[in-house]
Amino acid sequence: MHCAVFMVVTISYFFWTDAVNHYNKDENKALKYLIEPPVYAEIKARRGENATLPCVLRTVPSHYRVKWSKVDSLNTAAKNIVLISNGHEVKHYGTWQSKASLRRMHALDISLRLTKLELQDCGLYQCELINGIDDEGVTITLSIEGVVFPYQSSHGRYKFTYFDAKKACAEQDATLATYTQLYREWTDGLEWCNAGWINDGTVHYPILNPRPSCGKDLPPGIRSYGPRDKTKEHYDAFCFTSTTKGSVFFVPGRLTFLEAEHACKEKGASLALVGQLYSSWKFLGLERCDGGWLQDGSVRFPIITPKKRCGGVPQPGVHSFGFPKKTISSYGAYCYIVINDH
Numbered sequence: 001m002h003c004a005v006f007m008v009v010t011i012s013y014f015f016w017t018d019a020v021n022h023y024n025k026d027e028n029k030a031l032k033y034l035i036e037p038p039v040y041a042e043i044k045a046r047r048g049e050n051a052t053l054p055c056v057l058r059t060v061p062s063h064y065r066v067k068w069s070k071v072d073s074l075n076t077a078a079k080n081i082v083l084i085s086n087g088h089e090v091k092h093y094g095t096w097q098s099k100a101s102l103r104r105m106h107a108l109d110i111s112l113r114l115t116k117l118e119l120q121d122c123g124l125y126q127c128e129l130i131n132g133i134d135d136e137g138v139t140i141t142l143s144i145e146g147v148v149f150p151y152q153s154s155h156g157r158y159k160f161t162y163f164d165a166k167k168a169c170a171e172q173d174a175t176l177a178t179y180t181q182l183y184r185e186w187t188d189g190l191e192w193c194n195a196g197w198i199n200d201g202t203v204h205y206p207i208l209n210p211r212p213s214c215g216k217d218l219p220p221g222i223r224s225y226g227p228r229d230k231t232k233e234h235y236d237a238f239c240f241t242s243t244t245k246g247s248v249f250f251v252p253g254r255l256t257f258l259e260a261e262h263a264c265k266e267k268g269a270s271l272a273l274v275g276q277l278y279s280s281w282k283f284l285g286l287e288r289c290d291g292g293w294l295q296d297g298s299v300r301f302p303i304i305t306p307k308k309r310c311g312g313v314p315q316p317g318v319h320s321f322g323f324p325k326k327t328i329s330s331y332g333a334y335c336y337i338v339i340n341d342h
């Protein structure tokens, strides 16, 4: 059960997302009606924000339809139609009505506007011009800016099936990370010596400082176990979250888990989820040298600048004391509160 079983370094994995970043249906054919995004084929935004995916006509054909679709992240052959417009009317599909619209800033603009972004909105979008035989399309990537964190069951290491992992992330205000998100976090310093599920059903662990107990003598990188059995095999999870409406604050004290729950409630808040603590650490600069209870029963503390007097932890990050007995009264509380801004 150690890190080295089935170890494969998947360097080719690193590059596949770039390869599909922008293409048109016939690779060698110049676009006639659409303008290839020359500067940015990737749009970055945070959860809750609005985003515009650019798509601009070169000329306006006499008859045409515009189709925007989202490529299924788990099956790139499948596409979910967002909307189709004939230039006058727009038909929305599925649940996109409430969040997607054509921007139409000028006669050539067929950019897609998305409001109130959610974690699941990240991925590849395709803007297609349907014009009889000359159909063509460009592809834009929407990335949600966020943070990836490893998550382990309160019962210990390697207790999640794929479906458990997915549920565990959702319960911490997160989704299972994509490979791209995991890779970005690794470049930002994520190292985790246990293998975890990501959203496509593959299993990986990110290593920066290879050592005999972890990653052996291969170069730093993301070690991959490849696709695993989603119902029979058990690993940890890599979860992804982004900004939150509210923020996390610390209540000091020597509290049991129940007392911590109470302390938050008294301030109109509730014990924070793990994703919320990571979000406040990453986006709001939350730093605190004291362990505090979270809603899942774990005890953690967020560090931005490591200091000797703070346990001597060498790396910035949200550090964990695991899941102590809930009756131990040694920790404070991390509470989450949403303050209405009007």
Ligand SMILES: *[C@@H]1O[C@H](CO)[C@@H](O)[C@H](O)[C@H]1NC(C)=O
Residues within 6 Å of the ligand: 049, 050, 115, 116
């Ligand atoms: C996003 O779009 C909605 C609807 O158009 C608008 O009400 C809201 O103010 C926008 N939010 C931001 C952050 O721009």
